[in-house]
Amino acid sequence: MPDPDRDPAPETVPETVADLSETDLLARFVPRLPRGRATELGPGDDAAVVEVPTGRVVVTADVLVEDRHFRRAWSTGEDVGRRAAAQNLADVAAMGARPTALVVTLVMPADLEVAWVVGLADGLAAASAPHDVGVVGGDLSSGERIAVSVTAFGELDGVAPVTRSGARPGDVVAVAGTLGRSAAGLAVLLDGTLDASEHDVVGTYLRPDPPLTAGPEAARAGATAMLDVSDGLVRDAGRIAVASGCGLELSTSLLAPDVEALTVTAEELGLDPVDWVLTGGEDHGLLATFPADRPLPPSFRRIGAVVAGAGVRVDGVTPTAEGWDHFRA
Amino acid sequence: MPDPDRDPAPETVPETVADLSETDLLARFVPRLPRGRATELGPGDDAAVVEVPTGRVVVTADVLVEDRHFRRAWSTGEDVGRRAAAQNLADVAAMGARPTALVVTLVMPADLEVAWVVGLADGLAAASAPHDVGVVGGDLSSGERIAVSVTAFGELDGVAPVTRSGARPGDVVAVAGTLGRSAAGLAVLLDGTLDASEHDVVGTYLRPDPPLTAGPEAARAGATAMLDVSDGLVRDAGRIAVASGCGLELSTSLLAPDVEALTVTAEELGLDPVDWVLTGGEDHGLLATFPADRPLPPSFRRIGAVVAGAGVRVDGVTPTAEGWDHFRA
Numbered sequence: 001m002p003d004p005d006r007d008p009a010p011e012t013v014p015e016t017v018a019d020l021s022e023t024d025l026l027a028r029f030v031p032r033l034p035r036g037r038a039t040e041l042g043p044g045d046d047a048a049v050v051e052v053p054t055g056r057v058v059v060t061a062d063v064l065v066e067d068r069h070f071r072r073a074w075s076t077g078e079d080v081g082r083r084a085a086a087q088n089l090a091d092v093a094a095m096g097a098r099p100t101a102l103v104v105t106l107v108m109p110a111d112l113e114v115a116w117v118v119g120l121a122d123g124l125a126a127a128s129a130p131h132d133v134g135v136v137g138g139d140l141s142s143g144e145r146i147a148v149s150v151t152a153f154g155e156l157d158g159v160a161p162v163t164r165s166g167a168r169p170g171d172v173v174a175v176a177g178t179l180g181r182s183a184a185g186l187a188v189l190l191d192g193t194l195d196a197s198e199h200d201v202v203g204t205y206l207r208p209d210p211p212l213t214a215g216p217e218a219a220r221a222g223a224t225a226m227l228d229v230s231d232g233l234v235r236d237a238g239r240i241a242v243a244s245g246c247g248l249e250l251s252t253s254l255l256a257p258d259v260e261a262l263t264v265t266a267e268e269l270g271l272d273p274v275d276w277v278l279t280g281g282e283d284h285g286l287l288a289t290f291p292a293d294r295p296l297p298p299s300f301r302r303i304g305a306v307v308a309g310a311g312v313r314v315d316g317v318t319p320t321a322e323g324w325d326h327f328r329a
Numbered sequence: 330m331p332d333p334d335r336d337p338a339p340e341t342v343p344e345t346v347a348d349l350s351e352t353d354l355l356a357r358f359v360p361r362l363p364r365g366r367a368t369e370l371g372p373g374d375d376a377a378v379v380e381v382p383t384g385r386v387v388v389t390a391d392v393l394v395e396d397r398h399f400r401r402a403w404s405t406g407e408d409v410g411r412r413a414a415a416q417n418l419a420d421v422a423a424m425g426a427r428p429t430a431l432v433v434t435l436v437m438p439a440d441l442e443v444a445w446v447v448g449l450a451d452g453l454a455a456a457s458a459p460h461d462v463g464v465v466g467g468d469l470s471s472g473e474r475i476a477v478s479v480t481a482f483g484e485l486d487g488v489a490p491v492t493r494s495g496a497r498p499g500d501v502v503a504v505a506g507t508l509g510r511s512a513a514g515l516a517v518l519l520d521g522t523l524d525a526s527e528h529d530v531v532g533t534y535l536r537p538d539p540p541l542t543a544g545p546e547a548a549r550a551g552a553t554a555m556l557d558v559s560d561g562l563v564r565d566a567g568r569i570a571v572a573s574g575c576g577l578e579l580s581t582s583l584l585a586p587d588v589e590a591l592t593v594t595a596e597e598l599g600l601d602p603v604d605w606v607l608t609g610g611e612d613h614g615l616l617a618t619f620p621a622d623r624p625l626p627p628s629f630r631r632i633g634a635v636v637a638g639a640g641v642r643v644d645g646v647t648p649t650a651e652g653w654d655h656f657r658a
Contacts, residue, residue, distance in 0.1 A: 061467050
C-alpha cells in the first residue's frame, strides 16, 4: 500500500501519451467522436466509407501547428479540436456545401498529457456533432510538436459549387458571421494585461463558430463567389477580386456594427478596431457576392459592391494592411 | 554586377522556404501535381470537388513525421512524397477501392530547401499519376519538423467495401505484393556498412510500390477480409483475426519465396530473413482472405488458412515478435 508521505499520489502525475500504447490511446479517443449520418463505415479499418448521394464530394484540408497556430498556454485540447474542425467545416461551407465528415491526423509529443488528447477528441466532437458531421478516421503519430491536420468533406445536395471566380461588376458584396472578433481576442491574449474573461472576443479566437449553414443558403440564393475569411477581410476580398477579374469596393459605414462591437476592447488596448475588422482573420465568416437584383439570404449583410477594375478598395482607398503570411519574416 | 571573388555565387546558397511567400511556394508546388480524371475542381479554392459516381467515397489518412517515419539523410523529398502517397493509396486499395484523389498538408521548417518541397510534389505525382489519382488540395504551414499528412479517396465502383471482419474458418489466407523487403531495406540503411545501391530492398523501403490494382481485383473475387500490411504480417494478420473472430494459420513453407528473396541481404547482415517477412511492415502489400472454393485472383498467392479459434500461428506456433508500436519505449 503506498505511503502518502513518501510516494506521490498517482493522481498528481498526469498520464501522458507515452504511458499508453497506440491501441490504448485510440480506445480513449475514438469512442468520443460523433458518427454522423453520412458515415457508412467509421474508424477502425484501413479506411472509412462516407455516403455521397449526389455524386460529388467537396474536400478541404488544413493543419494547425503548436506555437504557430495555437499555444498550449492559451488553448486547451478541446479548444484546438473545435478550431481545427471549425475552420475546415467553414471551408466546406464556403463552397456552398453541407459538411458531412472529417478525418484527423494528430502528431504529438510523447510527454503530452492524455487529457489533452481526450480534450481534442471532445473539441472535434463539439464542433462536428451539432452539424451531424462524423469524425470517420485518421492517424496518430509521435513528434516533437503538436500538429493537427483535418480533412473535411461536404455534400452539395445538387447545387453547383460556389468558387471564388464568379463575381461580376454590379454584384453585392456581403458577409455572414463576425469580422475581427478573433483578431481582437488574440490581441487581448497577446497584451496580457486585461482580464480575458471580461472580453468574450477571446472565446471567438479560441473557439471560432463559423456560420456553416450560411454556405448552402448562399449557394441556393445564387451567390456568384464565396470564401471564408481566414486571413482577413481585405486580403480574402482580394482573392475574390483576382479570381473573378474585377474589383471589390468595401464601405466602413456598412462595417460600422462590426467595428462598434469591438470598441470597448480596442479602447482598453489603445488599438483601432477598424484594423481588426479589415485585416483580422480566423472568425471564418463567409464573404460572398450576390446578384444585386435578388434579396440577400437572411444570414448575410451587405458590406460593399463588385466593380469593374481590380483589387480591393475601402471607402475608395486601396488599403495598405494586407493580412499576414506564414513564411515571411 | 556581383564580384565572384567577394560574393558567393547565388547557386551555392540553396533557396529555402523562408525565401518565398506562401503564394510563391504554392506556385512552385501546385503545377507539378496531377489532376486525375475524378477531379471536378482542383487546388486554388476553399475546397476541391471530386466526382463520386457510385454514391460513396472511401477515405483514409496517414501522417509521416521527420525522424519518426523518415530521415532526411536517407530520403529525398521525392521519396517522402512517393511513400506518403503510396501508403495511403494502399489503404484505399485494401478496402477494395480504386484510388481517385488525395489531399496533402505539409508542415515544414523555414530553413527547408525549396528543392525538397518541389521534390515532394514530384513524389506525390509519381505515385499518383500512373493510377489516374489527382492531388486536389491541401495546406502548407511552417513548423519545426517536417510532417506530411495525406488523406486519400477511393471509388468502390459498385462493389461492397472489404473490411477486416469477414474472414471465416476455411477461407484461404493470401497476399499480393512483397513481404519484408522494406524492413530489409531499412536494416541495410541502419547497418550503414553495406553499399545500399547493391541492395534493391532499400528502394522498397524508400519508395514502396503497393499492388494497388490487386485491391479491387480481390473485392471482385469475393475477398472476405483485407488490409494492407503496414505493421508486419503477423501483427496485421492478428487484426483480421480479432476483427473476424477467428484464427489465422500461416505457413513458412508458403512464404519461402519471400524469405529466399531476402537471404543474400540477410546473410551479409547476419540477420534472419524470416523475421523481416513475418514482422516487417511498410511494403504495403495486401493481405486478404478468400473463400476456398473459388480461384485466387492472379495477384494473390496463398500463404495460409483461416481456422476456428483466435490469434495468429506460424507453422502451428504463436509467434512472439509482434511488430512495433509508436509510443511504447
